[in-house]
Amino acid sequence: MARLFGTDGVRGLANKDITAELALDLSVAVAHEMGGQGAFGGKRATAVVGRDPRASGEFLSSAVMAGFASAGVDVLDAGVLPTPAIAYLVSRMSAEMGAMLSASHNAMPDNGLKFFARGGHKLADEIEDRISERLGGEWERPTGAAVGRIRPFPRGAEFYIDHLLTSVPGRLDGLRIVIDAAHGAASAVGPEAFRRAGATVDVIGGDPDGLNINDGAGSTHLEHLQEAVRLRGADMGVAFDGDADRCLAVDANGEEIDGDQIMAILAVAMHERGQLHDDTLVATVMSNLGLIQAMEREGITVVQTAVGDRYVLEEMRAKGYSLGGEQSGHVILLDHGTTGDGVLTALALAQRVVSSGTPLHELAGVMKRLPQVLINVKGVDKTRVEGDEGVQAEVARVTEELGADGRVLLRKSGTEPVVRVMVEADTQERAQGFADALAAVVKERLAL
Structure with a gap:
């Protein structure tokens, strides 16, 4: 099963991949994992929630706040603010958790959810995995005065x-x-x-x-x-x-x-x-x-x-x-x-x-950028890149020729059958030439 959380939260097409149901369920799971009702000496936990201006953030942030409140967490609705502002406000307000609705630099149809722990820190991989495991689980719902309250937080910007x-x-x-x-x-x-x-x-x-x-x-x-x-x-x-x-x-x-x-x-x-x-x-x-x-x-x-x-x-x-x-x-x-x-x-x-x-x-001018060429070699078995003798021999050859004037880096894509070939050199021509040669060897040796 593919991991729900990526390198920076959960992201995808809003209202298809990132739905109101998922946003609500995730915030409930986060509340339970990060504290939730009565987990801090009887003190009710608090969450700070913000979003970027994309249209889908309006209903998704409402779903996140509903999930937190239904789990007994009080919510400060900070509205439209940058991600680092929400991280700061989690710390400033001594909140137990926070959430940001944003897909960063992605186009408007996408959206995403980022969560923060106490102090405004991003969640560790193992915490994200435990949150994922909690999705859809049974839980005791608070009632009456035990449900969370949602309040506007306009002072957050100031x-x-x-x-x-x-x-x-x-x-x-x-x-x-x-x-x-x-x-x-x-x-x-x-x-x-x-x-x-x-x-x-x-x-x-x-x-x-x-x-x-x-x-x-x-x-x-x-x-x-x-x-x-x-x-x-x-x-x-x-x-x-x-x-x-x-x-x-x-x-x-x-x-x-x-x-x-x-x-x-x-x-x-x-x-x-x-x-x-x-x-x-x-x-x-x-x-x-x-x-x-x-x-x-x-x-x-x-x-x-x-x-x-x-x-x-x-x-x-x-x-x-x-x-x-x-x-x-x-x-x-x-x-x-x-x-x-x-x-x-x-x-x-x-x-x-x-x-x-x-x-x-x-x-x-304190630094001079060396010409850098990046080639994505597609349709290859990326798992073999470190162990293939032919690929590693070509890496060694290029590295030796470049000497102190450049470097080589091969990276496996985290989601696709792709190996990324990056070469830096003292001239654009040399960087391109070495990158093309190395990419050709990777394609030939690791083709699926």
Whole structure:
């Protein structure tokens, strides 16, 4: 049986894969697993629930809140807020659990459910598995005064903005920035946080109507932000995804600043201030080799994990590291949040520009991105990739030829008969050539 939870909650087509019935049943199971009625010395448990603006979130969040309340959990309905805001509010309100309805950067027809434990932390795999096992089980339903109560929680947005401005206290006076909110969850709180910090803010993608989330906007469509920054003469631009747990940036020339470059800029800044724990940055194996080389020059160690911000977070929490993230723009500032936070990342990046008096494109020059080619080789037996002598011999040959100027990475897809071949090299031509050669060997040797 396929696992219900993916790498970031449960996600699929709303009202087909992600139904009101599933949302209700999952929240009941979460309530029972995370505490539920009377599990905290007789104190009734509390859950914070939020969503992004997509239309399906209206009925799905109602189902989640109904499930919690039916299991005897009081609910604070935070409404439309970013995923990291809900994580923060779970901690701020000392709630036992939280839920976020969002499919992140996916198109509007999709939706998903993410759950948080006490402190605003994502659930461990084993807890998710126990929740799945509870679905459809028999349980004693509370009645009368024992049922949970659902209350609006409009103060949540103010609490979150205050948290952002406290976490990044530097002023942004004199900075002109364009924000692309992806018609998503940060459409209101993102620009407001920047305005309160003193920046002059232009907003695109800031008019959610329930149907337009991520539609030609946000971090997956940077071309609109690039054009807006150039036309408006802004100092920089930032783009969020639908639930604002990631951030990418654009410099004054309209050039993209990806997650690796953002992490490099923030790592150097924190290193200078003595705030980078153990002088270590946590990234994934997909981060560009240029990031690792740049950090070595700056006296910063890079620890790499499997792909997925949850694995970055696990490593950070285990060792107490303060900064980590992914090339995609999921950046975790663990001293201030328990998950990737696009608005927090954007504020920290903008504050570095202002405090240093250095344009963003110059700050990004701390690292040089090596050309990177990724080929998805389909229709292969991915289980044999590590043990096939021919594939491994080709990996060794390419690795030797690249030397210190590049690297090779083979990854198995988690859901498809696909092997992902990634090659980085000092030139685009060499990266493409080596990737094509290696992909051909993988296809030939592992064909189904």
